[in-house]
Amino acid sequence: MILPPLHGLDGLDLLASAVLVLDDESRIVYANPAAEHLLESSFKALSQHKFSELFQNGEQMAVLFRQAIENQFADLRQDLTLERAGREVLHVHCIVSGLHRPGMAIMIELRETVQQLKLDREERLLDQSQANKELIRNLAHEIKNPLGGIRGAAQLLELELPERHLKELREYTQVIVKEADRLQTLVDRLLAPHRRPHIVGDVNIHEVFERVRSLIMAEFSSGLTIERDYDLSIPEFRGDKEQLIQAVLNIAHNAAQALAPRIAAGDAQLIFRTRIARQVTLAKVRYRLALDLHIIDNGPGIPTEIQDRIFYPLVSGRDGGSGLGLTLAQTFVQQHMGVIECESRPGCTDFRILIPLP
The missing domain is CATH 3.30.450.20 (PAS domain)
Structure with a gap:
């Protein structure tokens, strides 16, 4: 130098x-x-x-x-x-x-x-995320058209069923229609980030967290406490408030679901923390200031075998999970030029959202 x-x-x-x-x-x-x-x-x-x-x-x-x-x-x-x-x-x-x-x-x-290892990992995640988005968009469009045809054919078939067998055979056509509707809902969720316009306005990050807090507490009204550790000096910034609410909600809701055993025991905890980070590098760009947001839970932790893949679509550590919540959260944060990181071990999982400030 x-x-x-x-x-x-x-x-x-x-x-x-x-x-x-x-x-x-x-x-x-x-x-x-x-x-x-x-x-x-x-x-x-x-x-x-x-x-x-x-x-x-x-x-x-x-x-x-x-x-x-x-x-x-x-x-x-x-x-x-x-x-x-x-x-x-x-x-x-x-x-x-x-x-x-x-x-x-x-x-x-x-x-x-x-x-440096962290920067290399972020670069790989961004490349992988871009590839995932292209794959999802193309796959969803390929599925959507024949899906509508399958549903329509099932409805037409139901109209042609003989009256004497209508009751027992209608059960099968309804299975086809309902499964087609379920897959249509999944496709719509996959395409949601690409359809909705990016609406930018002034955002108070604590209003975002308070909205998420009220939604989580409405669903998990007992056995769960949410600790707020806010830096109230953080200024408003330009962003899409609804996207950020959805990103934080997806992470917090996943955490609350993972806390089910502790909720039953009455000692489940979420921590919402807001800070300002200085001299942050995101996607090879150096920013003087960035939002440093944390959603921390005291749950069992993310299984080690999927920790490197949790932001991939359709990867879930919970039975019955769609595996889309974190993928969508990452997409919404990336649309704000930010990134989501995660550190997890038994008893503590910390999702960190970094979003650059002007």
Whole structure:
């Protein structure tokens, strides 16, 4: 990476990777917003320390810095594990470069390897989602036309049934009609996101969550509590309110159904949490701010064998489930340039919705 002129360090503020500049005593003299986010500390706080003092295993970093200052390498690339007291370990790819400028001896670039894996996974999900949408649209149209013919033929056949056998044979034609109607409903649900126009207006995300909360509590009136953990400073934004309500409702309703044993026991819990995330990368685009929404339940967790496929159409972890709720939720969120992520283990499933803000 080429360092801009001394007066132009602000150009590094736009980078997605964390960049820090150290003086010849390894004290931090510059940190871009991505570095502040990664290290969970402001530049003002960081500037009071040597970089190696931030970590319990900082000695290895101190050695690298001395080598950089002594011109032992042009730049060094190395995967490191940085241990922090009371915080999660950081797994990073570190690039250390000597600068040899007045007051600016070393530049460090940190890229979280876990974050890179996450970005790669998001890219695969987006590609898969696009392929799924095309497949669903084409398949639904192929099914719809013959389905109408089958239903119509069954109704005509019923009219031609002999009177003496009408009662017993009508049962069979009605099975055909009802199953055709059921499949028609399924096809309509598959096509719903592509038919409905994207209606954009001002959206208060807490109104969205409150609407979903009232719907869930109306259906599950006892044995389930919904805890609200809202950041009320979140501003209104432009979006499709009805689509967002449907996306959050699909996730929350799935969670409530998975909580059936705990509802029976009276200790089922959902948590609705809203926050603002900073410096978020979605589909290779860096956003300064994003909505960070969570729907968390204390249920049994998603079966491990389907965790990587829960957003695929017709994949369900519940007997009798259509497997469309999460697919539609992901589609509606993607229409807002966002993404849904999920982490699940027994006792805690956390669906996270990220939607960029202007």
